Amino acid sequence: MTTKLNQANLPAIANRAAVPQYDRGALRAGILHFGVGNFHRAHQAVYLDDLFNAGGSLDWAIVGAGVRPADEDMRQKLKVQDWLTTVVEQEADLSRARVTGAMVDYIKPGDIEATLEMLANPAIRIVSLTITEGGYYIDPASQQFDPTHPDIVADAYNIAAPRTAFGLILGGLMRRRDAGVDPFTVMSCDNIPGNGHVTQNAVAGLAALIDPLLAAWVHEHVAFPNSMVDRITPATSAREREMLEKDFGIEDNWPVFCEAFKQWVLEDHFPSGRPALERVGVQFVPDVAPFELMKIRILNGGHATIAYPAALMDIHFVHEAMEEPLVRRFLEKVEREEIIPIVPPVPDTSLDEYYELIDRRFSNPKIGDTITRLCLDGSNRQPKFILPSAADRLAAGQGVTGLALVSALWCRYCYGETDSGTPIAPNDPSWDRLTAAAKKAKADPQAWLAMGDIFGPLARNPAYVAAFSHALTTLWEVGTRETLIRYLEDRL
Structure with a gap:
């Protein structure tokens, strides 16, 4: 017999899963969060739930917000279960469920006035975001904010009725400034190098289109701490819902399955206050950049490295890719020979041990993370996770055979069919x-590199062009499997 997840049913669920030990009725909103997806609910919301369970800080509950019409589906599914979420942590020898209750409301997406009103509320002292790497209006090649994007231009023209997360944030800040209320801190939790700086550039960049003095005020008065976040969290499907009902007897409209590991490194720059997250494992540091670069290059770069060869070989799950010797050895060779050697030292961290941890996490058979998810949005992820490593190596006079092959595999994937001909x-x-570019690149590899907004100066570097062109030509001549063999045997 299964039990529907909601506040009234928590006593019945308590013998199957951990449930909040605090009085949810005593929670008060302190954080507004844009992008209530799986990662947020498996990460930030879990840390806050841990903190509330530890006692105190009950004035830091979460109010959700969104800007996409698709966000309404998530809102409705969470609303009927009183904003509760079941989080299932899974390892090879472990499967445990908990219900988190850190969220207390979710503003209807598209209700601009309600969102601005909440942003102007003095109780909201942090605005956080998980809107994906592609949601920051960054030019792929320059990695700078793009003020010419039509969404940004539209918000600048009518900031009283903004449509983007950044327009809403700026609108909320303007209301607080005009009312003499201290600004909230803006905290990005997305996998972007210097995510705090990137967010500041977006908010201040939009402000500059409206009034240079407003932009200067944002720079002077609003805090944008950088962060590094980590927890492998696949998308939810019918598979996860059925597993939750079968293994724990809980009916949850949108549960989250994730690994047991989680990490959050955060710069301690919160002028309006913050929850005492150090009590539950968050690491506060003066500079998050070394941790962030390590994670983006080694973990996110590692995901990109295995994603496309696995997809081209018709492999479905990430752990299955790690069970394929060619993919696993490809990952290790690229990481140890090309990525890790150019990652700067990280305080109190062994990069080799960090990679070994990544290897174990990717190999977790319980997670059910899909290769399709890792392949998603390569046009935004390659310029952040792979191409910077290649640029750094070339600047140091080092080779990029493996990294160029990673990008060639991405190109081959974008052709639209696997090596077996599966669409x-x-x-x-x-x-x-x-x-369209991948089809042209089959005969002329440089047609792929011609996307200057993605490849930037790499497209004009003779060493990179030669390595990429040879890798892509080889993929078309002999296929993915044989190309990996040649690379592993130093014959590529």
Whole structure:
């Protein structure tokens, strides 16, 4: 017999899963969060739930917000279960469930006035974001904020009725400034190098289109701490819902399955206050950059490294990719020979041990993370996770055979079919453009590099062009499996 997740049923669920030990009725909103997806509910919301269970800080509960019409589906599914979420942590020898209760409300997406009103509320002292790497209006090649994007231009023209997260944040800040209320801290939790700086550039960049004095005020008065966040959290499907009902007897409209490991490194820059997250494992540091670069290059870069060869070999799950010797050895060779050697030292951290941890996490058979998810949005992820490593190596006079092959595999994937001829469904906001370029690149590899907004100066570097062109040509001549063998045997 299963039990529907809601506040009234928590006593019945308590013998199957951990439930909040605090009085949810005593919670008060202190954080507004844009992007209530799986990662947020498996990460930030879990840390806050841990903190509330530890006693105190009950004035830091979460109010959700969104800007996409699709966000309404998540809102409705969470609303009927009183904003509760079941989080299932899974390892090879472990499966445990908990119900988190850190969220107390979720503003209807598209209700601009309600969102601005909440942002102007003095109780809201932090605004956090998980809106994905592609949601920051960053030019892929320059990695700078793009003030010419039509969404940004529209918000600048009518900041009284903004449509983007950054327009809403700026609108809320303007209301607080005009009312003499201290600004909230803006905290990005997305996997972007210097995510705090990137967020500041977006908010201040939009402000500059409206009034240079407003932009200067944002720079002077609003805090944007950088952070590094980590927890492998796959998408929820019918598979996860059925597993939750079968293994724990809980009916949850949108449960989250994730690994047991989680990490949050955060710069301690919160002028309006913050929850005492250090009590529950958050690491506060003066500079998050070394931790962030390590994670983005080694973990996120590692995901990109295994994603495309696995997809081209018709492998479905990430742990299955790690069970394929060619993919696992490819990952290790690229990491140990090309990525790790150019990652700067990280305080109190062994990069080799960090990679070994990554290897174990990728190999977790319980997670059910899909190769399709790792392949998603390569046009935004390659310029952040792979191409910077290649640029750094070339600047140091070092080779990029493996990293160029990673990008060539991405190009081959965007052709739209696997080595067996199985069609690949569109998996990028720019899929039509990428597919057209990949088809041209089959005969002329430089047609792929011609996307200057993605490759930037790398497209003009003779060493990179030669390595990429040879890798892509080899993929078309002999296929993914044989190309990996040649690379592993130093014959590529």
